[in-house]
Amino acid sequence: MSRGTIDGDQVRAGILDAAAAVLAERGEAAGMADIAEAAGVAPAALGRYFPGRDALLDALYEAALADLAARLEDARLDSAPIEEAVAAMTRATIAATSRYRALGLLERTPREARRVERQLAGPLRAVFERGAAGGRFRGDLPVHTLAELYFSLLEGVVSRVVRQRLGVEEASAAVTTLFLSGALAPPPRP
Structure with missing residues (x-):
């Protein structure tokens, strides 16, 4: 497994952790921008991992x-x-x-x-x-x-x-x- 794949897996896992927390706190009101911010990634980067x-x-x-x-x-x-x-x-x-x-x-x-x-x-x-x-x-x-x-x-x-x-x-x-x-x-x- 390449370093890029490991880093990508870590970023993906971090996004999922942040999404779980944000959605638990804000429910349906939480948007993709909120999740990107909580995960510490740009909205465009979030879109590369999860297109919607x-x-x-x-x-x-x-x-x-x-x-x-x-x-x-x-x-x-x-x-x-x-x-x-x-x-x-x-x-x-x-x-x-x-x-x-x-x-x-x-x-x-x-x-x-x-x-x-x-x-x-x-x-x-x-x-x-x-x-x-x-x-x-x-x-x-x-x-x-x-x-x-x-x-x-x-x-x-x-x-x-x-x-x-x-x-x-x-x-x-x-x-x-x-x-x-x-x-x-x-x-x-x-």
Whole structure:
């Protein structure tokens, strides 16, 4: 890889970081000039990397998905004990979502919804299935109900993080504690 490519990749990454911050702060009111200024590049240079707002938003969306997928992979959800896996996936999801809060990490088309399901929701659901199969989760609720209740808690807390009413760690601890308090199977009776 040439030095120019490395520098170009760094500039592109810097633009995406600045775009995430500016869009999170200003929302739809943020223009390309605002993003260029925050990234420390000329508007013409921004245009060389991202020829328009849609190209920038597409790249930012891809970066958000890659960030969350990497965080989930680093959490080793498939081998961690259930309680730790729930805590790790909660922290990873809230951290990535708050970083890219302007995008909301929402699927934008049915095709993207399927890709998000495969790439992100699938590993999360696998934690629920593993917990149920191992008897760690209560047996009176189907796995899909537990997963949906978890995702609802997560969505509610993420909106508070986005509005800066909760920090990432505080929100992660709240979701993890609340969910596990109701989802874990009761200890066996003597």
